[in-house]
Amino acid sequence: MAFSEFRPLDEKVLIEYIKATPSLASKLGNKFDNLTIKEVGDGNLNFVFIVVGSSGSFVIKQALPYIRLIGESWPMTKERAYFEALALKEHGSLSPDHVPEVYHFDRTMSLIGMHYLEPPHIILRKGLIAGVEYPLLADHMSDYIAKTLFFTSLLYHNTTDHKKAVAEFCGNVELCRLTEQVVFSDPYKVSQYNRWTSPYLDSDAEAVRGDNALKLEVAELKSLFCERAQALVHGDLHTSSVMVTHDSTQVIDPEFAFYGPMGFDIGAFLGNLILAFYAQDGHANDQNDRKAYKAWILRTIENTWNLFDRKFLALWDANKDSGDAYLPAIYNNPELVQLVQKKFIKDLLHDSLGFGAAKMIRRIVGVAHVEDFESIADASKRAGCERRALELAKLLLKERKKFQDINEVISAILQHQ
Amino acid sequence: MAFSEFRPLDEKVLIEYIKATPSLASKLGNKFDNLTIKEVGDGNLNFVFIVVGSSGSFVIKQALPYIRLIGESWPMTKERAYFEALALKEHGSLSPDHVPEVYHFDRTMSLIGMHYLEPPHIILRKGLIAGVEYPLLADHMSDYIAKTLFFTSLLYHNTTDHKKAVAEFCGNVELCRLTEQVVFSDPYKVSQYNRWTSPYLDSDAEAVRGDNALKLEVAELKSLFCERAQALVHGDLHTSSVMVTHDSTQVIDPEFAFYGPMGFDIGAFLGNLILAFYAQDGHANDQNDRKAYKAWILRTIENTWNLFDRKFLALWDANKDSGDAYLPAIYNNPELVQLVQKKFIKDLLHDSLGFGAAKMIRRIVGVAHVEDFESIADASKRAGCERRALELAKLLLKERKKFQDINEVISAILQHQ
Structure with a gap:
């Protein structure tokens, strides 16, 4: 351990830290002369430094003891870095092609050193806003989701190992x-903390708060989230937790990882793809009506689920x-x-x-919104997109048990355009 | 701590231990001259010593590092005494009228010193076999179950406290x-390990093993049992874990305690009452046709559930x-x-x-049977009682989601006599 107590990083501290840490120094070939260091975190939760030398590179992520939301600071344990590192290692061992390798972890410093996802890797959400198709996305994400969930569930674990892992991740309760x-x-x-595109969605937000049938179903989902230790889930698998190129798909930032319901991860990913779908009308212009891209998103939703299933x-x-x-x-006969x-x-x-719909709803009337919608400058147009997404989400959440397969979900999306 | 390492108790060791342990010695007024010590454990899992002196009494229960089943010895952690003591204290603080007080716990010795439930307390199962009515049983058990489950669930806990307790009890995985x-x-x-009243139930046992619809439902229940940390359950709440008199109802032996589904406790108790019901025809004779007692058992099932609900x-x-x-x-409006x-x-x-039915089935075709049936000497008559119980259990397990209230369950029992 390089330092005996927590210190927030800056460039100078970071260089000192790297020099004193063999697992990091060696990644740079122990050459520190021409290092490029760039802080790219958004400052809301973590510092993220990209460190590039002449012989190698890595990313340093340091958790800070708070998070910032709409200007306010909430205390938040920096121990989350411990669980993020644990999850990166566990999920990385199960799906190495889609999780960046961890080079170094320091619990005292809440610091993870890991593989640098070089350009042209970008955040998937930004690609979806730009209208870029990723032909391997469904294949890669279904692979990551299937492996990480299967191998951390009782379909693979014995109950002894499972309970031990569950107990450990109970520590990530904050x-x-x-x-x-x-x-x-x-x-x-x-x-x-709630906000929405006002005044357009004022009555929609109010309707959510007054919808007894919706709240009844949300209670069931919350109970699953809090009580059901089905698998080690990423816990925040939206489209900004995925970095992509044409050929590569990498899942990052599992600091919310815990043993929870499998559907929480699948729903987060599919729900954010559905949000991306509904945002497209706001990005359409004379050059590009986004119709083909909307069809690609729907195919990606369908393929992700069906490939996951298989x-x-x-x-x-x-x-x-x-x-x-x-x-x-x-279970001894094929039937x-x-x-x-x-x-x-x-x-x-x-x-x-259910979980996907809950994630959609909270992105429209809750505290944290998504760039898919936020980047639509015309508030009236944005509100229209959001309202259609909200209506679909309410339907999915309330009627989820009536859907037989993903095609019926796609049909419902098409009917709520 | 009296001893620095685990020693199985015998009378001599026990007296030495009590003298060296102030919390126990003081219960006897520090007078050790006229102690009566009686070992009453069945030797399958634990030593149980009743210690009575001139000024006081207690029970000493020591977990042994194995359990015995049909003559074979299975290793089993004596750490279960730790979880039993934890559960006794937690449930005892929530329902003090129905849980014996813990005076002393020694983790090294896997030893619990607790309140001695004096005669005429007997094991409820024996009372049910003898045909004794306990007018307060439903009231007391509904009280115990409601309080222990409610106050250890997220209806009362915040998620921080809940996850901490869940993590602790993950240790009782064995x-x-x-x-x-x-x-x-x-x-x-x-x-x-399976056994059943052979040859009468040979085809019934085979039918259980070949019942795809039943096994499909059992999988769902097992998943709930393994994954859903809903409340601190007793974990083995059958009618031999309850001691009774006309006025008193005491729940003992929570060594299987863990955070699991609430229905596991309720089902265990109700399922064992249903077994007691089906055993009555085997206990009937010319002096007593047991019809009135069967009606009392059904009323007790109905009252236990309805009082619990309320x-x-x-x-x-x-x-x-x-x-x-x-x-x-x-959740801000009455509707x-x-x-x-x-x-x-x-x-x-x-x-x-579902859980109650699973507990019934395992008592008829699994390793551990119940005295309710075992005490019916005529094997053919016993098999008849067991078969009717098994058929009802299979129905309850497969069709459980169709039942609207406990009265429909009572009707189903009456139809399967």
């Missing part, structure tokens, strides 16, 4: 509590002797195996739709 | 694994500002509160019926 507040609570009540079940079939959930001596798998996948679709 | 095996696995596959909701109403599950700012409470109770009924 981050879970933030999710509970901003996803499952604030949008459904009057909160100083890959997840393939992992299940290939590992049917592992895990304590479905013992082969009990029964098909029954349990079909039920598992359908339940998971319903959970995913 | 006992959970025993339940997983004997309740959710063994009865549904060929296992050397008391649990009363606790909810009285503590609606506590707990992170249903914030009053969101909505009624909606969420009704849904909560109905879901809990369905869970309870």
